Amino acid sequence: MGWGANSDQQEWRKGPWTPEEDKLLSEYANLHGEGRWSSVASCAGLNRTGKSCRLRWVNYLRPGLKRGRITPQEEGIIIELHALWGNKWSTIARYLPGRTDNEIKNYWRTHFKKKEKASLKQDKRKVLRQKNQLQQNGTTKFSPQAEEVTIKSDGNDNENHDMVAFNYHPSMDQDPVVELPPVTTSSDILYAWTDNFPMDGLWGGLWNLDDHSQASDKCKVAIRNQPATASCSYATDYAVNLYNGGFLF
DNA sequence: AACACTATCAACCGCCTTACA
DNA sequence: CTGTAAGGCGGTTGATAGTGT
Numbered sequence: 001m002g003w004g005a006n007s008d009q010q011e012w013r014k015g016p017w018t019p020e021e022d023k024l025l026s027e028y029a030n031l032h033g034e035g036r037w038s039s040v041a042s043c044a045g046l047n048r049t050g051k052s053c054r055l056r057w058v059n060y061l062r063p064g065l066k067r068g069r070i071t072p073q074e075e076g077i078i079i080e081l082h083a084l085w086g087n088k089w090s091t092i093a094r095y096l097p098g099r100t101d102n103e104i105k106n107y108w109r110t111h112f113k114k115k116e117k118a119s120l121k122q123d124k125r126k127v128l129r130q131k132n133q134l135q136q137n138g139t140t141k142f143s144p145q146a147e148e149v150t151i152k153s154d155g156n157d158n159e160n161h162d163m164v165a166f167n168y169h170p171s172m173d174q175d176p177v178v179e180l181p182p183v184t185t186s187s188d189i190l191y192a193w194t195d196n197f198p199m200d201g202l203w204g205g206l207w208n209l210d211d212h213s214q215a216s217d218k219c220k221v222a223i224r225n226q227p228a229t230a231s232c233s234y235a236t237d238y239a240v241n242l243y244n245g246g247f248l249f
Numbered sequence: 250a251a252c253a254c255t256a257t258c259a260a261c262c263g264c265c266t267t268a269c270a
Numbered sequence: 271c272t273g274t275a276a277g278g279c280g281g282t283t284g285a286t287a288g289t290g291t
Binding site for chain 1: 275276277278279280281285
């Protein structure tokens, strides 16, 4: 089982790669192409497991990899795609040419995970305020079943892009308890389904909307003050489509 | 200058899926 | 059909660089 056929109890080298090892691996991969990683070790004279060779090639040696900082544009894409797919790093990486799943994963953890924790306490207080406001302005009403509300900023410290999620019981389907104004392209309140609430903070599991069949309707989500224009985020576009398309309510 | 803390990123680990004999 | 190896993925760790006190 595993890589590198460790059946002979061979001691594989671990730790940082040396320039010599990189050279051997690059030469081998350029010559023979990707794949058959377990044979790379023996053929290229590397005392590394196939798994280790593959990782080094994919994350560091492969041609076309971008080095350097994630750009604001890339960050935006990461945020949106993560909102859609969660921790599907390899899937997200396909939309960022030259970036690896490992790189994106690291970036996410260092830039957003901590923000989530730091803002958690503040969010909870904010939540109650938002809930009261929504109830008072008549655009929504909630049954006692909609018991918990959470807010998360968009990660860019933009207060105008807050998202509000309401924990939701499936029984709300039979007896709709949320009333909304018509959604237009300039609406500031959108609702959508999400199938997971909230997995690892709202950004983590909020917008797993790419699969209707998965929607177990555990919560509803609103984006407040987020103009629904043609250029807005995928998630928001999707919410508009869902709502206008009659999927909701 | 020295230490502590934080951020970054390469690399490993374990698990799951797929391919194949 | 079953077992095994290969491939791939996400989570985690550890080393190191950078920054603050």
